[in-house]
């Protein structure tokens with residue numbers, strides 16, 4: 720078992736949210752609201768999720784449950800270093 724499993728900081732639900740659950744699921748009890756806006760969105764095509772691009776070029780994640788699945792806390796946080804590295808490189812190109 721991972722250190723973050725069954726911890727309050729890795730899973731919470733806002734069942735009072737007007738959109739809960741905001742993605743279709745057969746298991747709403749496992750629906751994690753922690754990453755409401757997916758941190759991996761910034762990885763573009765490399766996020767590893769089930770996205771599509773609309774004809775106008777918008778990344779549409781409505782078919783993806785990765786950030787909302789209870790067991791995926793480590794999968795999301797495990798890519799924070801990569802996100803930081805991308806930001807660092809982006810900032811360097813601006814200097």
Ligand code: SF4
Pocket residue numbers: 757758759760761766767768769770779780783784785786
């Ligand atoms: S919700 Fe899914 S498809 Fe969208 S950025 Fe996150 S992992 Fe990728």
